[in-house]
Structures are given as C-alpha cells and as structure tokens.
Amino acid sequence: MKQLKNAQPALITGAVVILFLLALFGRFEPKVAVSVLLSGLTLGALYFMMSAGLSLIFGLMDVLNFAHGFLFMLGAYVGLALFNAPFLAGLDSNLRFVLALVAGGAGMAVLGAIMEWSLIRPLYSRPIYQVLLTLGLTFVGGEAIKAIWGTAGFFMPIPAFFNGNGPNCPSPDFFSFFKDNCSSILILGRAFPSYRLFVIALGLAMFFAVILLLRKTRLGIIIRAGVQDSEMVQALGINVRRVFTLVFVIGAGLAGIGGVAAAPFIGVNLGIGQEFLLQAFISIVIGGMGSFSGAAIGALLVGLARAFGDQLVLSGIQLPFMTEMIKLSPSIARASTVIIMAIVLLIRPAGLLGKKE
Amino acid sequence: MDDDISDQRLTTSNQQPKMNTTNLRKFFSPGVLLALAMAAFPFVLSALTGQPLNTGDPKFWMGMLAQVFILAVYAMSYDLLMGYTGILSFGHALFFGTGAYVAGILLKHAKWDLLPVILAVIGVTLLQSLLVGMLSLRVKGVYFAMVTMAFSQMFFILAEASDFREYTGAEDGLQSIPVPAWLSPTNERLTFYFVTLAFCIGMYLLAKRVVNSPTGKVLLAIRENEPRAQVIGYNTFIYKLIGMSLSGVMAGLAGMMNALWNLNANTSMLSVSTTINALLMTIIGGVGTLSGAILGAGFLQLLGYWLNVTFGPRWPLLFGIIYILIVLFLPYGFIGTWRANKSKILARWNAARGKA
Numbered sequence: 001m002k003q004l005k006n007a008q009p010a011l012i013t014g015a016v017v018i019l020f021l022l023a024l025f026g027r028f029e030p031k032v033a034v035s036v037l038l039s040g041l042t043l044g045a046l047y048f049m050m051s052a053g054l055s056l057i058f059g060l061m062d063v064l065n066f067a068h069g070f071l072f073m074l075g076a077y078v079g080l081a082l083f084n085a086p087f088l089a090g091l092d093s094n095l096r097f098v099l100a101l102v103a104g105g106a107g108m109a110v111l112g113a114i115m116e117w118s119l120i121r122p123l124y125s126r127p128i129y130q131v132l133l134t135l136g137l138t139f140v141g142g143e144a145i146k147a148i149w150g151t152a153g154f155f156m157p158i159p160a161f162f163n164g165n166g167p168n169c170p171s172p173d174f175f176s177f178f179k180d181n182c183s184s185i186l187i188l189g190r191a192f193p194s195y196r197l198f199v200i201a202l203g204l205a206m207f208f209a210v211i212l213l214l215r216k217t218r219l220g221i222i223i224r225a226g227v228q229d230s231e232m233v234q235a236l237g238i239n240v241r242r243v244f245t246l247v248f249v250i251g252a253g254l255a256g257i258g259g260v261a262a263a264p265f266i267g268v269n270l271g272i273g274q275e276f277l278l279q280a281f282i283s284i285v286i287g288g289m290g291s292f293s294g295a296a297i298g299a300l301l302v303g304l305a306r307a308f309g310d311q312l313v314l315s316g317i318q319l320p321f322m323t324e325m326i327k328l329s330p331s332i333a334r335a336s337t338v339i340i341m342a343i344v345l346l347i348r349p350a351g352l353l354g355k356k357e
Numbered sequence: 358m359d360d361d362i363s364d365q366r367l368t369t370s371n372q373q374p375k376m377n378t379t380n381l382r383k384f385f386s387p388g389v390l391l392a393l394a395m396a397a398f399p400f401v402l403s404a405l406t407g408q409p410l411n412t413g414d415p416k417f418w419m420g421m422l423a424q425v426f427i428l429a430v431y432a433m434s435y436d437l438l439m440g441y442t443g444i445l446s447f448g449h450a451l452f453f454g455t456g457a458y459v460a461g462i463l464l465k466h467a468k469w470d471l472l473p474v475i476l477a478v479i480g481v482t483l484l485q486s487l488l489v490g491m492l493s494l495r496v497k498g499v500y501f502a503m504v505t506m507a508f509s510q511m512f513f514i515l516a517e518a519s520d521f522r523e524y525t526g527a528e529d530g531l532q533s534i535p536v537p538a539w540l541s542p543t544n545e546r547l548t549f550y551f552v553t554l555a556f557c558i559g560m561y562l563l564a565k566r567v568v569n570s571p572t573g574k575v576l577l578a579i580r581e582n583e584p585r586a587q588v589i590g591y592n593t594f595i596y597k598l599i600g601m602s603l604s605g606v607m608a609g610l611a612g613m614m615n616a617l618w619n620l621n622a623n624t625s626m627l628s629v630s631t632t633i634n635a636l637l638m639t640i641i642g643g644v645g646t647l648s649g650a651i652l653g654a655g656f657l658q659l660l661g662y663w664l665n666v667t668f669g670p671r672w673p674l675l676f677g678i679i680y681i682l683i684v685l686f687l688p689y690g691f692i693g694t695w696r697a698n699k700s701k702i703l704a705r706w707n708a709a710r711g712k713a
Contacts, residue, residue, distance in 0.1 A: 064499040066447075066506075122685070128445060131499050132636060132684045135447065139633050140677035147671055274629065278510045281503050289500060331518035338511035342492050345504065349495040 009352040013297055020304055028311065031188035036311045037304070038187070042196040043279075044303025045203020046266075049258030050280035051287070051295040052210060053251025059227040059290030061244045062127060063120060066134040069277025070141035071108045071252050075259030076268045077149055079104035080156045097159035104260035105253045112252025116245050138277075142270060153269030158183065162195040199261050206254060207296055213250075214292060223247060227290060275334070279306070282341045288354025297352060302337055309333030388561075388648065395554055398422065399547060411546050419550040420542070420618075425658045426557035427614045432638035432650035433564050434607035439636075440645030441568055442600040443580030445498070448505030449635045451489065451512055452482050452605040454627030456612030458516065461531040461622035462524055471537050478613045479606055486605025490598045506629070513627040530623025534616060542618050549618070556614060557651075560607060564647055567603060576600050580645075608635075630673070637680050643692030652691060 024033045054068050079100035082088065088096050115137070123130045157163070164181035170191040171177040177185050177194060184191040214220035222243050225233045234240045258276075266272060279302050287298030310333045316325035344351065403415045410416070435449050459481045463469045469477070493504040519527050526532060536542065542549045567573050575596045578586040587593050616622045625631065638657050642649025660679070664672035683690075689697060 058499075062499075064503055119681070119685070126688060127499075129684050129688055131445070131502060132640070133681060135629070135633060135636070136677055136681045136684060139630060140674060140681065143671075143674035143677055147674060274510065278507055281507050285504065285507075329519045331514050332520060335511045335514040335518070338507050341504070341507055345492045345495050 009294075009297075012352060013301075016301060017304075020308065024308060028315075031190040032311070034188050035190050035192050036307050038192055038196065038200070039310070040304035040307030041200045041203075041300070042265075042303070043306050044300040045200050045206075046258050046262050046276065047279050047283050047299035047303050048203050048296050049206060049254045049261070050276050051283040051299045052206075052292060053254045054280055055284055055287070055290060055295035056223070056227075056247050056292060057251045058284075059292075060223060060230065060247050061124075063130050063134070065248075065251070066131065066277070067115070067137040067141065068251070068255050068280065069273035069275075070138045071112065071255040072259040072262075072276050073270070073273030074111070074141060074145065075104035075108045075256030076156075076263045076272060077145055077259075078107050078256070079260030080154055080263055080268050083156060093157065093160045093163075097161075101257055101260045105257040108256025108259075109249045109253035112248045113245055115252070116248040120248075121241070121244075138273070142273065146270060151270060153267050155267050156263040158195050158264045162193075162198060193265070195264055199265075202257075202261055206257070210250070210254075210292065219243070219246065279337060282337050284351070285341045286344050286351055288351025291351075291353040294351055294353035302340070305337055305340055306333060309336055392554075392558055395422065396551075399550060411544075416546050419546050421658065421662065423542070423546075423550050423553040423618060424615075425655045426553040427611050427618060428634070428638065428658055429557050429651040429654035430560045430614070431608055431611035431635060432642070432654045433560060433647050434604045434611065435635035436639045436642075436645065436647060436650040437564060437567070437576075437607070438600060438604040439639055440650075441573065441580060442576045442597060443583075444494075444597060444601070445502045446505040446601075447502040447629075447632055448489070448493075448507075448509030449604075449608055450627050450629065450631035451505070451509035452486060452608035453612035453615070453631055453635075454509075454516070454622070454624075455485055455512065456482055456609030457616035457622035457626045458525065458531065458612075459609070460613040460616045461534045464536070465531065465534050466524060468535075471540070475610070475613070478609050482606045482609030483602055485609075486602040487598065490601040490605075494594060494597050494601070506632075509627065509629075509632065513624060516624045516627050526623075528624060530621050530625075531616075532621050534620050534622065536617050536620060540617065542620070553614060553618075556610075560610070561647060561651070564607070568647065572596065572599060633677075633680065637683070639690075640683060640688070641690050643690030643694070643696070646690075646692045646696075649690055649692035656691075 021037075024036060027033075028036065050068060050072055054065060058064050082103045083093075083096050083100045088099065091099075119133055119137070120130055123133060161181050163183045165183060166180050168176060168180045169182035170184040170186050171180055171182040171194070172186050174185065176182075182194060184193050185197065186192075212220075214224060222233060222238055222240075226240060226243060230240050233243075259272075262272065262276070280299070283298030283302045284295055285298070286301055287294030287296070310330050313328040313330060313333050316327045399410055399415050399419050402418060403410050406414045408414055431449075431453055434452075435446075438444055438446055438449070456478050459478050460474050463474045463477055464471075489505065489508050493501055493508065496504055515521070516525050517528050521527070524531075539545060540549055540552060568576075575586065575591050575593075576599075578589075578591070579593050579596060583593055586596075612622075612626060615626065634657065638653035639650055640653070641656050642651065642653030661672070661676065664675050668675060687694060695702070
C-alpha cells in the first residue's frame, strides 16, 4: 500500500502522458503527431533549464528567484553579442556558437554569484524582501537591456553544423545528417529542424549532469541534505552559505545556457524573459516546489502541452456546436498553459512531487 | 491618525460631556487637514499664478494630483492585501488592468453610460478576484506570489493577443475611450480633479472602515499568526478571500479611473511593472498603513515626473534602482520608520535644537 502511495506521482505522470499521446495521435496523423511531440520535447528542455534552477534554489534557500527570467534573457543577449562580435568574425559559426553557449552560461553564473553575495545574502533574515528584491532586479535588468540593445528584437543565425542546405537535404536519417549537416531531418517523412534535436539533447545532457552532481558528489549530498533541513546541515559543521551561493550559480548558469540555446529558434527580444519565467513557474507548480525531478517532469508536461496547443490553434478548433472552425493565434496557446496550473492547484496544490504542507 | 474613526465612535457612544474640544481637535486631524488643503489647492494655485483654473500651471498640477489620487486608491487596495492581511501578491496589476479594459471596452464598443460601467467594473473584478483567489489561496507565501503572477501574465498575454484586436486593440491598446463630456479630463479638469479627490477620500474611508471592523481585525490576526486564527475558529480561507476580493474591486475601480484619465487602456496596465508600482508605493509609505499608501502614491508620482524630466526616457531604470535601494535600506517605509523611531528622531531633533 505504501509503495502504491510512493508511486502515485509516477502513476499520475504516466496517465497524463498516455492521455496526451492518445489525444495527439487521435487528432493528428502520426507524422504530425511525432513532430509535435518533438517540438514539445524541445520546449520542455528549455523550460527545464529554467525550472531546475528555480526549484533547486527555492528548495535549498527558500528564495523564489523572480530574476531568473532576466538571467535567461540576458544569457541570450550576451550569447548573441558574442556570436556576432567582430573580433570573433574569423572563426566558423559552430565554434562561435559553442563560445556563446559557454559565455552565456559562465557569464550568468558569475552574475548569479554576485547577485547572491551582494543583494540576496544580506536579506536572509527578511525572506519577503528577498522576493521583492528579485522582482525589482527583473525590472532593472529589463530596463538595462533596453538601454544597451534597444527595444527591437534580434535573430540569431543557426550555427552551420545544423544549417546545411545541400542536395541531400533534408537528411533521411541521423547518419546522413552527420555527413551533410542538413538544417532538417526527415522523421516519418516529415522534415524536423535538426537544431531543435540538438536542444533536446542539450536538455537531456544538462538533466543527467545535474542528476550526477546531486547523486554522486559530496556537494550533491550536501545540497540534498540542505533541501531537507539546512539548519541541521549547518549544525554538522558545513558552511551552508557557500553551498547556497554555489546552487545559485548553478541555477543561474543553467538559465544562461538555456537562453543561448533558445536564441536561434525563438529569437532574442525583451519578451522572452517573462515568457520563460511564466512557463517555468507553471512547470514548478505542476512538479512541486523544491523537487528537482518534479521540475523536470513539470517542464516536460508544459512543453508538450504548449506544442500540442500551438498545433491545435494553428490547425483550427472545431467544437461540436460550432459551424465554422475558429483559428486562433499562438498567444492563446501560451496563455492557456495557465489553465493547466489552475487545474493542478485545484486537485493537488502541492504539485506532483512537492512536499505536503 | 489611523485610529481616529474608531475613537470617534467610542466617544459618541459614551456620550460624555466636555468632549467637544477633543472632538473638534479630532475632526481637524492631519487627514482632514490634508483633504481640505487638496480641495483648496486648485484655487490657491490659480490665485498665486494668476492663471485661470482650466489652463496652464493649475491645470497641469491638478492633473498630476488627480493621478496621485488614483494611484493612492490602487496603493491602498494593495496595502489591504499585503499590509493588513499579510499576503504577498505579484498579480495585482491584473485587477487594475481589468478595470481599465472593462471600462474602456464598455464605453467604447458597447456605448454604455458611466453608471452601469462602474457597476460592471465592480462585478467583473469581484468575480475575477474571487476566482483567482479561490485558486491561488490554496498555496501560501512566495508560492502564492508566483501563482498570482502567472494569472496576471495570462491576462497580459490575452490583452496582447491579436485575436481580440477588434475589442482590445492588441499591443496598441484601447485608444480614445469616449468619456462623458462633463467628466472629460482635458476640458473639465476641475470637475475631474474633484471627482478623483472624492473617489480617493471615499475609498480611504471605506478601507479604514474595513480595517477597523471585526472582519479587519481577523485579517490582522491572519497576518500576525494564521494557524492561531484558525485554531480560534476562524475560517481563514474565507477571510483571506474577502480581503482579496475587496482589494481586487478597489484596484479595478482605480484602473477604471486611470483609463478615464488617460483616455486609453493599454497592456502596460496589466504588466509586471504595474504590480511593482503597487509594491513600491506601499513599501515607500510603510506596509500596513493606509496613510502610508497615499503618501507613497504621491511620492512615486512626483518621483516619476521628476526622473522623466531630468533623465528622459531612461528613467524607469533609475526608478528600479531606487526600488531596490528602498527594499534594501528602508524596509518599513517612511511612515513605518517614523513610527518605529519616532522617539529617537525627536530626541535627536530636540538635542540639535538645544545645541543651536
């Protein structure tokens, strides 16, 4: 019985995914459904890079970092600036992209360290004010980006490795992709952008890296213990404050990498910070606050729902009582993920894996 | 100053003699004096500058103050939630913006009269705050802040969506809302000024009445110690919901007035920066004091104006930095810091005067 209770989150997740797949394959033909599924995984990977940091930081230090969306956005801007930097113009675009990823991640990690050390640390005795402060940072950060880069959005080119356009394109399978570097790969006869597959792989890599860090290293043990009871950890003679900073750095770095990875297909503009913060919040509500696997599951579910919703509004919705199909804009799909959050709040306020209050 | 209404009730019910002078002194409390000063302000300024009422400087400063009054109501509504009930919402712009949009759409597209529009704004924001409250009050603390922010972002996205361009004007906002001629903020500035002043005073008295009522005391109890209030036997969820819907309706009305003043409703009224405004006004003035919220609104409006004149379009950046500095160094705001350190400051002041 107890085992059944422990397996409850897994069962619910499984049921939701199966229902989703049924709806997806019932509504669309298989090749469309598969590409929606892959788009969902792509978005899920990006949401994961946001929600993982948010959730870890909250679990350990009880700080909900509203500036996380700003870190994501700034990561994208910094990555783009480096990608287009004149002094790197000689290098090929793949190398510049890798540099941008590293710089976006490392830059945001450093910024996160500075933020934690200078602004958040003095306020541990006044937790509400920490939240007010991070909200203010979002605002200031957005204005600063506006001042430096202006209000117009940018497009980041896809690196050459994922942007081939030869005679053999789109690639029929993965092996020929590695030979031709096509911009898209045929999956069940439908072309899917290869760059998005890279984003999925990157998300998976980050997921396993953090899992390894949490399960196999000493730091990970301390973090997990800190999430349970940070005062006890401190009482055992471990400098928890330093671990706080480290976790903040990891979270900020993940957000920065996510921002750079998102840039080539979402674009770089002033709206992406709020947009990804919103979806990451919804992921966390679904997955449960302070749980790393919860954040990952939540991100995956929100990503899938977004992709499904996008496809649905684009292909048109026709309910039984309607005479005509209505076509909606993707904004409606974006907004409707909040409804998922509302449903979760109604049924299970603590989320799938969250601690019960 | 925050207790004068309850005091007045006490004195009248006791029916004691020789309370007349105290009553008179009570009547001329700083709040009443401020209200009288505000009522006299346009005429005084007009007399001083020698310009007629509906032109030049008097017109400009009346507009400035009318905005302060509107913002003050918005700040008070937020303070009811954050200061008196102790729940931190990051989605307050939702009600402000909804009030503005409902008023705008009904005036412009449905061509309703003002009175039914006001009732509609009250109805819609009441319904909305009940719905959002029922869902988001299931969680607590920063979690609540996050959920309310998500709800307000949803409406922000919907207001921007191109699907409803016909009604909301999408990202351009709802432009040129027709306002009844007698209330036009451009032609009948003096009328508008007094309407907003009356609106602000009325809402202040209402909020104060609520705060001093038995329900208000329960809200305070929830702020101080929610489990304890629960143990005493109060259904804190219902009380929090009452606090939230009251605050939502007040914010909605303020949003409606703001739409009438600007003659438009735009997406920024629903955005995070509008919520930050509410936070800033409340914190600057002092959390948990209605007078502080009014003070905060005045300070914010004048600060915004001054920053805009001095630094041009980059002023929100400085604004945000000021917000962060206040959060870091002045957590209890002007009124709160004053109340906490009154004796210290007065002693220092007296000592300085004694020396001089």
